[in-house]
Amino acid sequence: MATIKDVAKLAGVSVATVSRALNDSGYVSEESRKKVEQAIKELEFTPNEVARSLFQKSSKIIGLLLPDISNPYFPIVAKGVEDRAQEKGYMVILGNVEDNPEKETTYMKFFSQYNISGVLSVAVVKNSRHTNGPYVLLERASDKEDYSVSTDDVLGGRLAAEAIAKHAKGKVIVIAGPKEVQGSVDRLIGNIEVLKEKYIDYEVFESGTFQISDAEKIAYDLFERYTDFDSVIASNDVTALAIIKEAHKRGLTVPEDLQLIGYDNIPFSQLSSPGLTTIGQPAYDTGYKGATLLLNLIEKKPIHNKKVKLKPELVVRETLRKES
């Protein structure tokens, strides 16, 4: 690897001049610039970012903390982050924290050891802000956090309940996600608001988890616990998919015997059969806009909007009954 010294020698100037040319800082004569550019090309020189960040105390890397990379929703967020980061010449380091505060702490420590310039977090843990640097919360915004991009979950909850309400005949079961997650309580609020407005009979089933591995158990428990329902509002797509499967196992047809709606619009909700009607979370946008916000913070650009709110939308497929 060629260094800035090699470039300087070849170009017949000092390293200081090369550095200035590299960063467009200070004065460099047209002539010197030409010579430097030529030398850079010849040596295939690329600046060593490690040395650069040692001096600047900040590297062009951002950290991304995800709760569960095997849940297909998060890779999409990650892709949004990655795309935006790459546009701005940043790399992203990914940390899978699995709702484990210890892993989160470990990562935050790593991050600061590497002079990471900012972090994006979808982690669930409260008070997890172990950094003084730029930090933006994704998806699970709390009131106290300064910067965040999240989806209007109350609205999403309303959308889901409205869609279900239109064709509900019997009781509606609402599956509630973990109470610690603001987003899932908001959805529940939205669900219930609508159900009450329309005087629809419902019951809330606490599932208390978002982990993919538990979805099947939830589905099983649901049918063991209740019998007199014909509609369910699931807390996420994974759960909804598990419920479809369990319903089929029990000889029920979807949506005739049981209609249901998911939440997230993960890629697979499209491939299930019947295709899952769900609420689309703008996963990619969340990542992309989150990264944009973070990068603006890092570059100390003026921020118009500390809390970006995205809108969810109803994605109609085949798990809701037709007009009845």
Place this chain on the structure above:
Amino acid sequence: MATIKDVAKLAGVSVATVSRALNDSGYVSEESRKKVEQAIKELEFTPNEVARSLFQKSSKIIGLLLPDISNPYFPIVAKGVEDRAQEKGYMVILGNVEDNPEKETTYMKFFSQYNISGVLSVAVVKNSRHTNGPYVLLERASDKEDYSVSTDDVLGGRLAAEAIAKHAKGKVIVIAGPKEVQGSVDRLIGNIEVLKEKYIDYEVFESGTFQISDAEKIAYDLFERYTDFDSVIASNDVTALAIIKEAHKRGLTVPEDLQLIGYDNIPFSQLSSPGLTTIGQPAYDTGYKGATLLLNLIEKKPIHNKKVKLKPELVVRETLRKES
């Protein structure tokens, strides 16, 4: 952030001693070590990895190149890599290259700028070895590559075909993945070997892609093109799931009218209904063992096995007919 100098001052020793204590290199008296440890604790000192890597010309970061992070198979691989890396105190930087050689080049350049100590690649692009450092290929091993961990795809292909053959009545359609990918040609070889051995009527349908977005089109084309088949061997689970859906749309029941088998055992194959019978690729193990191999390479430990081969296995669920 406290630095090594602060520690030295507080402990009343030189920075050299602190460094030795930190790295267990050279002699440090018990007394000095105690004082240093005390000072470290007091100042909450953590070594600056950037400075360390500037000197060592290598950071405790490994790069992971993935072809498509939204394909649920890859996040599992990533998790295996991440777990192993974290055990050894390494971080992983993730790059989503989307079978795009340019993005791959960009990442490799980033990696070298950050003195990354090694890279793990599941990327499809040939001759993509833009590095002289430790490099291990995952999943898509070619003959020429020195280090790799991959699954025995011919065996996987055989397993799939054997399972299908047991209950095939009419023609079997074999969906072939992209020819550029060694793994998918190997699977096809395995498929055909068995089908020929058993004198089963089959046809090969070239799909030419692994991208999730194309799966539905492939499924549609399949039914438009052929009518006289009752079994399909899909090139991956995503495609298989799309075929189930298309079959249902056309009023066919699975597995009675159409039996099929996937490949990969992605998490969702379990949640589909009926549950998808498939060939399990040891995704997590691939990542975990790949990282182990890479880390051994980095630490210049003796390598027993340059090309690790993992065994696929049949995962029986509900898309194959019972004994007929």
Place this chain on the structure above:
DNA sequence: TTGAAAGCGCTACCAC
């Protein structure tokens, strides 16, 4: 407009 030189935090050599 340019270059010499200091220094970012750390490691490793060498002398004591």
Place this chain on the structure above:
DNA sequence: GTGGTAGCGCTTTCAA
């Protein structure tokens, strides 16, 4: 056993 110091590759004063 220990400490002084050079130097990793870069940026940024400061003088010239």
